[in-house]
Amino acid sequence: MSKQFLANERNNVNHFNYYYFTNAFTPEELDTIKTIGNSYPKQLAEVGGGDDSQVSDYRKSEISWIPEEPNNQWLYDKISQYAISANKEMWNFDIWGYHDSLQFTNYYGDGGHYDWHADLGPGISNRKLSVVLQLSDPKDYVGGELQMNTGGGITSVAKEYNSLCFFPSFVLHRVTPLTSGTRTSLVTWLCGANLR
16 A cells, blocks of 8 residues: 655656555565564664765664675565656656665664755765665654655654655655664665766
8 A cells, every 4th residue: 555645746746755655565574674684784874975984973873784685686676666666656767776785774762863864965966766664663662753854844754664665865854863662674775867
């Protein structure tokens, strides 16, 4: 089942819309995603890019990278199919595929957060769609709201477990601080020609 927010007129597309799917994966697939994510080395999340990347108070989380390799290909393929559908419904961006590995992310109840940012910057201007899969039940943590700021106010994205959200990578967004529990998500980006 898919849901759409921020009214979309097909003849006058608002590129600040987001689109999400509920019950995107089966329970068995969700368990496998968590097992895969926890099997790769963890690191503190950084901000910036390339040689300028650094750990910062601007972002407090733990991540691991899930590479695109044979055992994980089914996950990349399934997200790709959802991305094709969402993009066709909403934006019709020119998308080629992935540029980065899938990012498995944990925010903890000690203030874990990611302040306002866009998923673009030096060397990453080819990101078109950002993707967030909710892997935690919202009853298991407090805070941790995924919010967007399109210039006309702040919008909170649904926190439903197993929801898969797509939004343009140029939209400002944040994850608000957690005060308890753990918020786990899978994040990635679909890319195309550099924005110009």
